[in-house]
Amino acid sequence: MKSDSNRARPTIREVAALSGTSIKTVSRVMNGVSTVDPALAKAVNQAARKLNYRPNLTAGNLRRVDGRTNTIGLLLKDISNPFSSALHRAFEDLARAEGFDVIAGSMDEMPERESELINTFISRRVDGLIIVPTTSDHKYLEKERKSGMQFVFIDRPANNFVADTVVATNKKGAQEATEHLIHHGHTRIAYMGDSQEIYTASERFAGYKAALTKAKIKIDQSIIHHGVKDLKALDAFTSSILTGSNRPTAIFSSQNFVTIEAIRALTKHNLSKKIALVGFDDLPFADLVNPGISLITQDIQKMAETASRLLFNRIKGETQKAELYEIPTIFTQRGSGEL
Structure with missing residues (x-):
């Protein structure tokens, strides 16, 4: 047959x-x-x-008077990252309520991937784009905006391109976390974060330094590490500071994957209940370990709601001046930051 x-x-x-x-x-x-x-x-x-x-719904939509396809594109750092996946889900729910579908892609901090995805989504006639930016220069998007494409940036601002932007209070949240450790008697506080080329990492490191400076604590480069791609280097750093003669009494880790590495290192050296830890970004198991992990987290739902509202208003024809919206972070104490 x-x-x-x-x-x-x-x-x-x-x-x-x-x-x-x-x-x-x-x-x-x-x-x-x-x-x-x-x-x-x-x-x-x-x-x-x-x-x-x-x-063919796309073809049908292209024949509509307004030319819309009722789809938006979502460009994220890495959909497998808990922050990105939570954003993705929030946008899906919000878009559905407006009668829109969402297509998404990961950029993995690769500028060429950002431009590739933007071109792909625009060729699929999305009505707007929400972007966690990677490229250092977004002037190339002016041509697309003049053609009617709508943009909103989230988590980080664009570079050389004025558009609606929604970010968390990264610097303020990091300063709050570091000051919390200082108030618990810590003066030797290690810092672990992502590359300083990344806006959020740079802002959080600035908050860490601001807290130390305010408390008149000298910044010690030997207990500071930037970068998450080289796990061997990160492991070598944690081992060196935790086994040295002048080890820190606390750690501020400014990114979720970095916090996981900090937890792993503290557990490995049996220091989980001796060295305080405050992380930035949510962890689904934060309250399941002992001690629970104290975290500064972003209000992802509020960020998504704000960005969605801005984009859908633009798609519907609103032409107000672009604005920057800062969504306050949330500090949850669970034990690790209170040692």
Whole structure:
């Protein structure tokens, strides 16, 4: 018996032929036009069911008067990262409520991947883009904006490109975390974070330094580490500071993956209950370990709601001046930061 697994998808022309109607009539039925003769609509629907025909929604949307496809593109650092995945889910729910679909991609801190994804999404006729930016220069987006594309940046601002932006209070949150450790008697506080080329990492390190400076504590470069890509280097750093003669009494880790490495190192050296730890970004297991992990977290739902509102308003035609919105972080004490 010959398999039909490679059979081409049924077309609107085949539906028209089977139903004895025209392509235009099939199109009107598929688009829900109420003035189509009921008998013709019934014949078209029966033919569509028999052929298992699915209309090309993108093509249909492109024929709309407003030209919209009711889709938005979401460009994230890494969808597997808990922060990115939480953002993704929040945007999906918010978009659905507006009648929009979301397509998303990961950029992995690669500028060329950012421009590649933006071009891909625009070619798919998305109505707007929400971007966690990676590129150091976004002037190239001016051409797309002049063509009607709408942009909102989240987590980090764009460079050389003015657009609505939603960020967390990164510096303030990091300063709060470090001051919390200082108030618990710590003066030798190690810092672990991502590359200083990344906006959020730079802001959080600035908050750490501001807290030390305010408390008149000298900044010691020997207990500071930037970068998360080289796990061997990160492991070597944690081992050196935890086994040295002048080890820190506390650690501020300014990114979720870095916090995981800090927890791993403290556990390895049996110091989880001796060296305090405050992290930045949420961890799903933060309250399941002993001691629980004290964390500064971003209000992801509020950030997503703000960014979505801005983008959908732009898509609907609002032309107000671009603004920067800072969403306050949340500090949750669970034990590790209170040693």
